[in-house]
Amino acid sequence: MKLLIILAHPSPTSFNAALSDAAAHEARALGHAVQISDLYREGFSATAGAGDFLSPTDSASLHYQSEQRAAALGGSFAADIAREQQRLLWADCLMLQFPIWWGGPPAILKGWFDRVSAYGVTYADGTRFDTGLFKGRRSLVSVTTGGTPQRFTDDGGYGPIDRLLWPVQQLFLRYLGYEVLPPQVSHAVARQDDDSRKALIRSVRERVGELMEGLSKPSPVPAPEVLLESVGERRWDSAG
């Protein structure tokens, strides 16, 4: 099987980077193919805008989804978006590795959702949840936190981790059709000693085994021409 890991942390010596490395090693040791999108190292741009399209149809009044549709049919996404889309379509399994900042992923990863997951490429009209194009593929969210486990309760103020991750797990991953495994949470990593960190790394390796195991080869996502053929010249009347 094929695993794509998205790493979103500015420091190559971070614990997030160590977890991403460990996950890649484990998957390769199990015989799987792995690609890593190290968003900071690759200088991935976070902000969706007119520059995302090589030949925007209307740059005066940007309608992002219309431009995505045109770029999907014309193969005219900016290079970093096209590269990430290829990786995403290639992968049977997806692992997101990031620190929780202000209750969610760092902006660079939110920007990866915003820019890479495009109308006509990863979804189209009526493809969501059970009809999502990534049905049959599997995903794992692996996060680090500053806070201790008791913060992630109703009494602790932050609420359960699944509530924080609802936008990522439900509105992004499940929306696209992914099966979502329970999240892997490395709590309060700044306060862990070496033994605890090693245990957390072992735990992530086990989760990677679970992520890749017993999955049937999923169907490829249809090409934009096929996805969009029934829709015709769709018109949006607002930029939202």
Added chain:
Amino acid sequence: MKLLIILAHPSPTSFNAALSDAAAHEARALGHAVQISDLYREGFSATAGAGDFLSPTDSASLHYQSEQRAAALGGSFAADIAREQQRLLWADCLMLQFPIWWGGPPAILKGWFDRVSAYGVTYADGTRFDTGLFKGRRSLVSVTTGGTPQRFTDDGGYGPIDRLLWPVQQLFLRYLGYEVLPPQVSHAVARQDDDSRKALIRSVRERVGELMEGLSKPSPVPAPEVLLESVGERRWDSAG
């Protein structure tokens, strides 16, 4: 009173921009001072990194919070961060205006949370929720959606809007100490006719009245030297 509006939409002709304009007009008509951070127009950078600090103490292995602490005490944040921090500290009320993309704010707004809200400036050790530094200030999240209201239910797949907004409202706004009004939601704006849009704009104007009304002048947020004096030379042992 003083209102800061954060607008996060790439198109100046968007409905989000119209709502932001209407909110500013209404607040001024009521006699309040208004600033708008139009993140796209101002070219705000979304991605937290070493470039956020004019004189990073350790650029080889970036520890973001340590750098924030040094920049808070040394007045050495990058210009766009320093400007946004001044606006945030100036404002008694905060309104966030954005479209829901993949269940949350566009990356440019998430980056505003990540970069502007800095250790030593907007929070310090033990300042959160009831002890948050923005206690006595009030906030309103105003969003547009692609989906109809029925999508934002458990049966509709997206879940109630407050669940999507939990990271923004609880982990960012309430964490900092803000009172959070119920969110203002303009549903399915691409499908609304002119009359419906006018009604949505009127509704936002009313919410601005509610946001600014009957608030006592809040205490200023203490300066970094005061905030950090009890903490001393804090050491983090991990980049997370």
